[in-house]
Amino acid sequence: MTAGTATAQTAADQPDAAAPAQPATGQADERGAARSAASSDADIVVTANKRSESVQRVPISVVAVAPRTLTEAGVVSTVQLQQTVPGVSFSPSGEAKLNSFYVRGVGTYALSAALESSVGVAVDGVPLARVGGSISDLVDIERVEVLKGPQGMLFGKNATAGLIGIVTRKPELGVNGSEAHASYGSFNEYNVDATVNVALGDTAALRVTGWRFGHDGFVKDITGRARWGDKNSYGIRVGLGIEPTAALRINLMGQFDGRNEHGVAFTYREFTNTAPFGSVVEAYERARGIVPSPTNLVADPGNTPRSYGSNFYLTATADLDLGNGFTLSSLTSYRDLTTKGQMDPWLSASPLIGIPQLTDDERYNQFTQELRIATPTDRPISFVAGLFYYDFYIRDVQNQAFFGVPVPGSSNYPRRNTVTNGLRNVAAFGEVTWRLTPWLRAIGGIRQSNDRVTGFFDRSRTGPDSGVVPATVPIFSFTPRPVSYDATSYRVGAQVDLADDVMVYATASRGYKAPGFNLTQSLTPGAIVNDARVEAEIAKSYEAGIKSRFWGRRITFNVAVFDSTFSNFQTTVGLPVSPPVFVIQNAGELKSTGVEVDLSIRPVAGLSFGVNGAYVDARYTDFDNAACYPLQPTLPAGSALQPGFCVNGVQTLDDFPLAQSPKWSYNASARYEAALGDDFKAFAAGNYSYRSRTWYEANRNPREVQAGYGFFNLSLGVGPQDDRWQVAFYARNLFKADFVARVRNNFNSYYQLPAYESQRRFGVQLSGKL
Numbered sequence: 001m002t003a004g005t006a007t008a009q010t011a012a013d014q015p016d017a018a019a020p021a022q023p024a025t026g027q028a029d030e031r032g033a034a035r036s037a038a039s040s041d042a043d044i045v046v047t048a049n050k051r052s053e054s055v056q057r058v059p060i061s062v063v064a065v066a067p068r069t070l071t072e073a074g075v076v077s078t079v080q081l082q083q084t085v086p087g088v089s090f091s092p093s094g095e096a097k098l099n100s101f102y103v104r105g106v107g108t109y110a111l112s113a114a115l116e117s118s119v120g121v122a123v124d125g126v127p128l129a130r131v132g133g134s135i136s137d138l139v140d141i142e143r144v145e146v147l148k149g150p151q152g153m154l155f156g157k158n159a160t161a162g163l164i165g166i167v168t169r170k171p172e173l174g175v176n177g178s179e180a181h182a183s184y185g186s187f188n189e190y191n192v193d194a195t196v197n198v199a200l201g202d203t204a205a206l207r208v209t210g211w212r213f214g215h216d217g218f219v220k221d222i223t224g225r226a227r228w229g230d231k232n233s234y235g236i237r238v239g240l241g242i243e244p245t246a247a248l249r250i251n252l253m254g255q256f257d258g259r260n261e262h263g264v265a266f267t268y269r270e271f272t273n274t275a276p277f278g279s280v281v282e283a284y285e286r287a288r289g290i291v292p293s294p295t296n297l298v299a300d301p302g303n304t305p306r307s308y309g310s311n312f313y314l315t316a317t318a319d320l321d322l323g324n325g326f327t328l329s330s331l332t333s334y335r336d337l338t339t340k341g342q343m344d345p346w347l348s349a350s351p352l353i354g355i356p357q358l359t360d361d362e363r364y365n366q367f368t369q370e371l372r373i374a375t376p377t378d379r380p381i382s383f384v385a386g387l388f389y390y391d392f393y394i395r396d397v398q399n400q401a402f403f404g405v406p407v408p409g410s411s412n413y414p415r416r417n418t419v420t421n422g423l424r425n426v427a428a429f430g431e432v433t434w435r436l437t438p439w440l441r442a443i444g445g446i447r448q449s450n451d452r453v454t455g456f457f458d459r460s461r462t463g464p465d466s467g468v469v470p471a472t473v474p475i476f477s478f479t480p481r482p483v484s485y486d487a488t489s490y491r492v493g494a495q496v497d498l499a500d501d502v503m504v505y506a507t508a509s510r511g512y513k514a515p516g517f518n519l520t521q522s523l524t525p526g527a528i529v530n531d532a533r534v535e536a537e538i539a540k541s542y543e544a545g546i547k548s549r550f551w552g553r554r555i556t557f558n559v560a561v562f563d564s565t566f567s568n569f570q571t572t573v574g575l576p577v578s579p580p581v582f583v584i585q586n587a588g589e590l591k592s593t594g595v596e597v598d599l600s601i602r603p604v605a606g607l608s609f610g611v612n613g614a615y616v617d618a619r620y621t622d623f624d625n626a627a628c629y630p631l632q633p634t635l636p637a638g639s640a641l642q643p644g645f646c647v648n649g650v651q652t653l654d655d656f657p658l659a660q661s662p663k664w665s666y667n668a669s670a671r672y673e674a675a676l677g678d679d680f681k682a683f684a685a686g687n688y689s690y691r692s693r694t695w696y697e698a699n700r701n702p703r704e705v706q707a708g709y710g711f712f713n714l715s716l717g718v719g720p721q722d723d724r725w726q727v728a729f730y731a732r733n734l735f736k737a738d739f740v741a742r743v744r745n746n747f748n749s750y751y752q753l754p755a756y757e758s759q760r761r762f763g764v765q766l767s768g769k770l
Contacts, residue, residue: 046145047125047167049431050154050384051374056547059443059495059505061148061560061596063612070138071181071765072671072685072715074732076191076213077233078121078136078144078164083689083757085146086665087596087614088164091696092264092741092753099135103148103162104562104592105618105661108513108570112584113362113396114421114455115516115570118537120151120159123166124253124315126333127157129366129392129423134164135309137233137257139193140209142167148596149562150539152489152511153431153445154384160511160539160566161592170251171205171241172197178770185730185763187226189215207239218759219265220298222288228265228305229756234258247321254314263307265299266347268292269743270703270750272631282749284350295738297754302349306342311335325376336365347751364394377433385430392423398521399462414463415473417521422454423514431491439497443507447489454482455517455532476525480517480532487512487536501549506542513537516570518584535586538567558598565621566590571698588622590658606673613666620698623653629701630748644700657695662708664692675721682718683728689713696743703750704743711737711757717765725768732761 044055044064055064063085070076073083079090079099089102100107101119108118113130120127121134128134138144144166151159180194193211200206217230235257242250271282271292290300313335320328341360372386398417431445458477493507515536545560568586594616602608620626628634628646635645641652657663667690673683690710697704712735717728742753 044143046143047165048145048147050125050372050386051377053377056501056549056556056558057503059493059503059507059545061543061545061562063146063148063598065144065146067138067141067143070144072728072730073687073713074730076138078134078138078166080757081144081146081164082691084667084687086612086667087148087594087616088146088162089660089662089694091660100660101134101164102660103146103164104564104594104614105616105658106161106564106566106569106590106592107660112516112518112520112572113364113394113419114519115534115584116158116423116513118158118161118513118539118566118570120155120157120163121166122155122163123313124168124317125165125331125370126313126315126335126368127155127159127390128335129364130337130394136166137211137213137235138166139211139235140169140195140207140237142169148560149541149543149564150489150509150511152539153447153491153509154429157390157425158513160513160537161564168237168239168253169195169207170253171207171239173205173241173243174199174202175205179768181765181767183730183763183765185732186761187215187218187759189761189763203244204240204242207237207241209237211235215756217262218297218756219267219754222290222298222300228262228299228301229754230262231756232259232261247323249319251317252315254312256310256312258310259307261307263305263341263343264753265301265305266742266744266746266751266753267296267299268347268749269294269296269740269752272748272750281348281350285348288349292750294740294752296752299347300349301343301347303342306340308340309338311337322373325379327374329370329372329374331368331370333368334365335367336363338363347746360396360398362394362396364392366390366392380435381432382435383430383432386428388425388427388429390423390425393420394422395420401463413461415475416458416460416462417523418456418458418460419519419521420454420456421517421519422452424452425514426450429489441495443491443493443495445491449487449489449512451485451487451514452482453485453515453517455480455519457517457519457523457532459523473522474524478519478523478525478532480519483515483533485515485536487514501553502546503548504544504546506544509541509543511539511541513539513570516584520572520584523583534570534584535568537570537586540565540567554602556598556600560596562592562594562596564592566592583627585625587620587626587653588624590618590620590623592616592618592658592661594618608669608671610669611666613664615664616661617663618658618661620653620656620658625650626653626699627651629697629699629704630745632701651700653698653700656698656700659695659698662691662694664690664708666690676718678721680718680720683716685715687713697745701745704745706739706743709737709739711735711739715765723769726766728765730761730763730765732763733758734760736760 045052046055046064048058048060048062065084075084082088082090087104091100093099103119106118147163151163155163175197176199178196183191191213195209198206212234214232217226217228219228220226237255239253268290269292273282315333318330322328339362369389374384375382396419401414427447427449429447434442456479459475489511491507491509495505497503516534518532518534541564543562547558549556567589569590571587572584596614598612600610628651632646635647637648639647641647669687671685675681692708694706711733714731714734715728717726719726739758740752741755
């Protein structure tokens with residue numbers, strides 16, 4: 001997959017990407033430009049700078065992924081983007097709030113509703129508050145943009161590591177048409193979606209999209225029945241576009257989507273027979289036939305995992321042409337999200353001991369308002385400036401009940417943990433591009449923000465005592481002092497046109513993530529550090545790159561090098577105790593350094609090759625108070641910290657790789673399309689995705705590592721020349737590469753999360769349009 005790959009048509013047939021970009025902010029002007037450019041990866045239009053520009057002219061490392069690329073790779077959700085975008089990772093978990101995206105090796109693993117993620121996700125320019133609401137089906141979209149590095153200037157908020165931007169298709173004026181897509185394959189995998197666009201006179205249009213995606217589970221219970229790891233998602237989106245005058249365009253969009261699944265089930269990877277808990281559980285599971293291994297697909301959770309989510313949001317955008325190319329834009333959005341989960345942290349049905357976490361209910365709502373003005377980009381001085389308001393509130397309730405034999409010192413009473421978090425953000429921003437000469441441009445921008453953060457924690461008893469109330473999980477409530485925080489984000493740099501199709505750039509930027517609180521479900525009064533406050537995370541990044549095209553635009557070659565430093569990185573660590581206790585703390589500093597390369601070649605009409613890769617060296621440079629892992633080698637109390645050793649319950653992670661950060665990742669693709677007579681055409685497309693060795697937890701534990709792996713996808717299709725319909729056959733992970741999505745320690749045993757993408761699948765895809 002190459003950045004922005006859309007069709008096999010050569011770039012030489014397309015408009016000059018060096019032409020002035022439209023001053024729009026992602027609405028009417030963008031759609032027209034995007035459609036004309038979408039037939040060439042060199043001319044894909046993005047809105048990374050809050051205006052429509054060719055991806056080859058934007059001084060940012062950005063990958064624009066077109067719908068066809070996603071379809072042929074089998075990507076139907078944001079969680080699968082790592083299959084097509086090197087340098088991007090997704091870490092799944094049994095609870096929505098624990099899911100995390102990573103860009104350039106940096107992300108946030110947060111066992112709390114009181115922290116944002118370091119990787120921002122935005123839909124049509126609206127930032128989403130939490131990763132739980134960012135797991136989105138990719139249906140009827142214009143493209144997906146992945147912006148790498150701090151994006152705190154124009155996008156603000158928490159995007160210290162990068163931003164995943166989803167751009168949906170808007171209602172098209174004067175168009176009556178429809179299209180549908182359906183696929184069916186292994187594990188009863190089905191993906192069905194349909195869209196209808198209806199012209200309402202000359203000045204309005206309605207667009208309605210509905211979908212249902214799913215597949216059976218592939219993780220089995222001890223009877224051999226596949227039960228877990230299924231997918232069942234659905235949704236409907238309704239958009240209304242209105243153009244009452246030639247100068248004003250309004251888009252209203254509402255969406256409801258949800259999922260109702262059995263959820264993920266972890267399987268045992270390795271037994272260690274470590275007392276007091278591991279030996280009891282392991283003996284029971286061995287007797288039931290559980291055989292731990294890296295390829296184990298048999299689970300025996302004590303409480304059936306469940307995952308439920310519902311999401312509703314409204315977005316209103318308006319673009320007003322003020323004349324002389326100036327555009328005033330308003331973006332208003334409201335979002336309401338509910339997620340529920342059920343899992344058992346023991347991962348065992350043993351009646352001897354059990355702590356089934358019955359439910360984890362999370363609900364948040366957010367309101368955002370952005371108002372901005374933009375000039376055309378072809379002026380000697382052009383700019384984007386605006387105001388932003390954001391209001392967010394979340395309530396996370398975890399109910400725990402217990403069964404089995406009470407264990408002294410364990411958490412043997414039913415309880416409810418409640419965590420709330422509120423965040424209000426206001427900001428003003430502006431970025432200027434000064435064309436010093438026809439070939440030299442200077443860039444400068446600043447964003448001034450104010451955050452106010454509130455939080456609350458409560459643990460209460462919900463039933464009769466079934467054992468002791470240990471000191472590790474006492475009943476108590478705590479309300480930390482509200483935090484007000486002022487932050488300045490910036491970006492400065494320069495662009496130089498070395499030739500018509502060769503541009504180099506260099507930028508320096510600063511971003512931040514708002515402060516939060518150390519409020520986890522396993523919190524104890526003693527674990528509250530510094531009034532539970534977690535300091536703001538600061539990111540500073542330097543980036544330089546070249547974007548170029550040669551050979552009549554048949555070759556696109558882009559390179560970016562970067563060096564980013566994160567201070568006070570917000571992270572969750574598990575203390576080396578049983579039952580587990582998790583705390584959130586600031587790591588002193590970490591660095592992410594590397595290079596990204598994107599090469600695409602179209603030697604003849606219909607044939608294209610691409611390689612998109614990243615080398616990322618992401619590691620801690622100042623983290624001397626990290627928690628140890630269980631059974632880690634120790635040094636006597638008072639010893640100096642040494643890498644790999646535990647001293648007084650802590651260790652140093654200096655110079656150690658970050659979790660979820662493979663050093664090497666790349667995609668290699670090839671596609672050939674040829675005519676079959678005068679009326680039909682056929683295509684063959686292949687994609688190989690590779691990721692090197694990955695540490696799944698940032699604690700030096702050698703058992704929590706995934707070896708490097710790669711998998712190959714293949715698509716073969718045929719249809720008429722006018723694209724009215726198409727039928728294609730696909731194979732996913734054709735050569736059956738084995739890998740897992742996560743490895744963790746659980747009461748001194750090791751468990752893993754099997755990956756659906758590691759299963760070999762075959763199927764057929766159908767599409768048609770009127």
